[in-house]
Amino acid sequence: MSVSENGWVVIAGLGPGDEALVTQEVRDALAQATDIVGYIPYVKRIEPRDGLTLHASDNRVEVDRAAHALEMATEGKRVVVVSSGDPGVFAMASAVFEALEDGKPEWLDIDIKVLPGITAMLAAAAQIGAPLGHDFAAINLSDNLKPWSLIETRLRAAGEAGFAMAFYNPRSKSRPHQFARALEILREACGGDTLISFARDVTKPGQTITTVPLKDATPEMADMRTVVIVGNSDTRVVGRYVYTPRYAPDQEGSAA
Amino acid sequence: MSVSENGWVVIAGLGPGDEALVTQEVRDALAQATDIVGYIPYVKRIEPRDGLTLHASDNRVEVDRAAHALEMATEGKRVVVVSSGDPGVFAMASAVFEALEDGKPEWLDIDIKVLPGITAMLAAAAQIGAPLGHDFAAINLSDNLKPWSLIETRLRAAGEAGFAMAFYNPRSKSRPHQFARALEILREACGGDTLISFARDVTKPGQTITTVPLKDATPEMADMRTVVIVGNSDTRVVGRYVYTPRYAPDQEGSAA
Incomplete structure (x- = not known):
């Protein structure tokens, strides 16, 4: 035919x-x-x-x-x-x-x-301020189509190289423990003071945005309707906004 | 006031x-x-x-x-x-x-x-096919606001962890040698067969899209009007399109 x-x-x-x-x-x-x-x-x-x-x-x-x-x-x-x-x-x-x-x-x-x-991460970033204003990585945290070990490797690699990060599909009922593990790795790779934002139902009725330091983040802050954005070590709050400067964090430059 | x-x-x-x-x-x-x-x-x-x-x-x-x-x-x-x-x-x-x-x-x-x-990388990806269909990193290759050494670190980290990548500001007249160095690092970290796409003047009159294996990429393929997208080791050509599957490349899973 x-x-x-x-x-x-x-x-x-x-x-x-x-x-x-x-x-x-x-x-x-x-x-x-x-x-x-x-x-x-x-x-x-x-x-x-x-x-x-x-x-x-x-x-x-x-x-x-x-x-x-x-x-x-x-x-x-x-x-x-x-x-x-x-x-x-x-x-x-x-x-x-x-x-x-x-x-x-x-x-x-x-x-x-x-x-x-x-895409959801850029809509979320706009609502938050500019948390992806410097180099960043986008990672799907679902292990439907890749092994969880690879997700851990990528979280660690991105965090240690000073990338900001955006996570799609951070957490589902079928794999409740993985996002807790992801937060652990992020705290190790990025430090507990790095800011993490949870954007739920972005641009929809009932949208919520929550930003906390990684040390205060809990798995329950995310579900499948949430996009999660982690800053780099230079991400900060100004007024009602969270943003990542365009210039590089010093400590990562020296760690290179 | x-x-x-x-x-x-x-x-x-x-x-x-x-x-x-x-x-x-x-x-x-x-x-x-x-x-x-x-x-x-x-x-x-x-x-x-x-x-x-x-x-x-x-x-x-x-x-x-x-x-x-x-x-x-x-x-x-x-x-x-x-x-x-x-x-x-x-x-x-x-x-x-x-x-x-x-x-x-x-x-x-x-x-x-x-x-x-x-954003340019997603407009370029759409014209190419779906080269960013799996985990990816977005990197600004200009060293105006960060040291070049940090860019090298991030290229290597992203390549070795199997991220696809999109590069903004890949090359300018004031720093002609850096993009050649970036290509060297990418060949080492990703292998010479990984596909790289150069999208110039995306969605504008005169748009051009060129895809080659990393081993055949030359610095002259990019300028400041080009967005560059590098696939992961599983990125492939089908028909007129270049795409990255949603599932993970095996060899990176085992390297984890």
């Missing part, structure tokens, strides 16, 4: 929740779509209309969902795969390319575009 | 260049502003109108520019400090908080908001 010239797949970032953070580029793609594919809560954000079919699916079926999107495009459908945040950051873009690699050869002819969005 | 209740400072991200990537939240702030402050090329992106004063300034005067914005807010002005990309990523947000910390005590009462934008 050949690929219809009219079909396409767009992987679009809806941002963290506030509709004012959706780009015009993404709005335009949604307006042209025949089919929307995505995780249930993200598909719920799409306004139903005539000629638009919504395909909502559960979590952890990302590659099946991606294959479904690609197959529909070969049939001439204009498919938007919706992600929260940015599709390229711990979201659907990689899943679509995984499905493409393992899928039918004709899928390689499909017109696929990734449309960026405001 | 007390702070006028009507004045405010918004630090807004204009995204990488394409106007379709500016959020509605930022458009609304620009529409309410009396004054726009920023680096010359970013202020040029703002449509002039009656009642709006444009204050364009040169590079490397970020803190002076921020202080000017804060002072105008105390006089009742509605000031938008414009950044390219996201203001919290190697841009104006930290500079405003630095100015706030060192400035007049009454500035602490100013209503300051940071409005996120599409």
Whole structure:
């Protein structure tokens, strides 16, 4: 079967929740779509209309969902795969390319575009102040797709090299002890006085932001709706804001 | 002098260049502003109108520019400090908080908001495919505000821990040899087969994207208008796209 010239797949970032953070580029793609594919809560954000079919699916079926999107495009459908945040950051873009690699050869002819969005860590950082204003690392703390030992290695490496850090999926009911271990490693690698911020339901109703020194952080401060940001040793409070200066902390320079 | 209740400072991200990537939240702030402050090329992106004063300034005067914005807010002005990309990523947000910390005590009462934008690395990643689809680090390769030795330390730490990486300000005329050294370190830490992408003028007319293995990368592939993205050892090509799988590369897991 050949690929219809009219079909396409767009992987679009809806941002963290506030509709004012959706780009015009993404709005335009949604307006042209025949089919929307995505995780249930993200598909719920799409306004139903005539000629638009919504395909909502559960979590952890990302590659099946991606294959479904690609197959529909070969049939001439204009498919938007919706992600929260940015599709390229711990979201659907990689899943679509995984499905493409393992899928039918004709899928390689499909017109696929990734449309960026405001990812959760940058929305959270903006609400906090500027905690990621210097070099930083983004780490997914879920061990669904990688061994926990690798997460520990990366936390330690990033902390010891003076990176600020942002954590996605910091804690779930199925692995309650891991985030406690992560906090231990961070205290060792970054020191107990380094600031950590917990941003829950960012840009949504009921948003909460809490900042404490690492020595006072407890695992219960995070859940799966929280983005966690750890500063570097120079991150500080000014007024109502937490920020990381653009210049380098001295002690890390000398430790180099 | 007390702070006028009507004045405010918004630090807004204009995204990488394409106007379709500016959020509605930022458009609304620009529409309410009396004054726009920023680096010359970013202020040029703002449509002039009656009642709006444009204050364009040169590079490397970020803190002076921020202080000017804060002072105008105390006089009742509605000031938008414009950044390219996201203001919290190697841009104006930290500079405003630095100015706030060192400035007049009454500035602490100013209503300051940071409005996120599409940062260059995520716009570039979307054009490339999904090279940042796994844990990654964002590093500013300019040594204006930190010692070069610290940059080397961070490149090595991130590479050895299997982070993908995005580099801002990779190369300038004033420091032509440093990026060659960065490539050497990356080849040592990540291996010569790891893919590196050079995204120049992302989302602007004349955009170019080049991907090569690290062993074939040369310093001339980057300049100050380029965002550079290095994958991890599992980053691969599928069709016209480069992506990093969501799962972890095995060899880094075992090295942990």
